[in-house]
Amino acid sequence: MGDTNSTSTERQLSSEKAEAILAGGMQEFLTHGFAATSMDRVAKSAGVSKATVYSHFQDKEGLFNALIRRLVEEQFSLIFASSDKEIQQADPAIVLSALANRVLEVGTKDPQFINFMRVILGESGRFPKLARAFVRNIEKTAFNTLCQYLSSCLNLSDPEATARIFVGTLVHYLIVQEMLHGKDILPMERDRLVENLVTLIVGNSAKKI
Structure with missing residues (x-):
């Protein structure tokens, strides 16, 4: 019994340290960028030893990739929040509108997400692996799910191309409006964009029935 309790406590402490390292890493990457962030900085920010950081996340790239996975899982797991059965039975226009609005909500209301995206884009030239890791995780969580939905619920000639268009x-929209500060240069109401995008996709499907 004592060994079980001890193991449980150790796991909890390890999990708490991992969370602290992720939080510290995010803070440092957002403040200094990938290149200028050191594991010493992360350890200090997380309140742990550098050896502890390395034991959880083998190197700086491993830590950054873990943050990418966390960000994608947290933000994009909400995109298809309903059950598969509910989604299959719902009006495609409602499903796609809800999906688009969730994506844009994340991009416009979560400054950490936008700032982290800036780091990824800014470092992509020198560290292409980081950008590829982000794309790979988005592919697994959001894009594949959208392709599956379009394939099963809409009569489209090319669901994959339609998913990419969507x-x-x-x-x-997010890059121009939020990341490049182009709201006043290329203004576009979010509702107008979503409505027309969904109409194009659903309308194109209806024509083939």
């Missing part, structure tokens, strides 16, 4: 439109 995601690309939303990403372009």
Whole structure:
């Protein structure tokens, strides 16, 4: 019994340290960027030893990749929040509108997400592996799920291309409006964008029935 309690306590402490390291890493990467962040900085910010940081996340790239996975899981797991059965039975226009609005909500209301995206884009030239890791995680969580939905619920000739058009439109909006501060240069109401995007996709599906 004592050994079980001891093991449980150790796991809890290890989990708490990992969370502290992730939080410290996020703070340091957002403040200094990937290149200028050191594991010493992360350890100090997390309140742990550098050896503890390395024992949880083998190196700086491993820590950054863990943050990418965490960010993607937290933000994009909410995109298809309903059960598969509920989604299959719902009006596609409602499902796609809700999906688009969740994506844009994350991009416009979560400054940490936007700032982390800036770090990834800013470092992508020198550290292409980081950008590829982000794309790979997005592919697994959001893009594949969207492709599966479009394939099963809409009569589309090319669901994969349609998924890219859908995601690309939303990403372009976030980059121009939020990341590049272009709201006053290329203004566009979010509701107008979503309504027209969904109408194009659902309308294109209806024409093939």
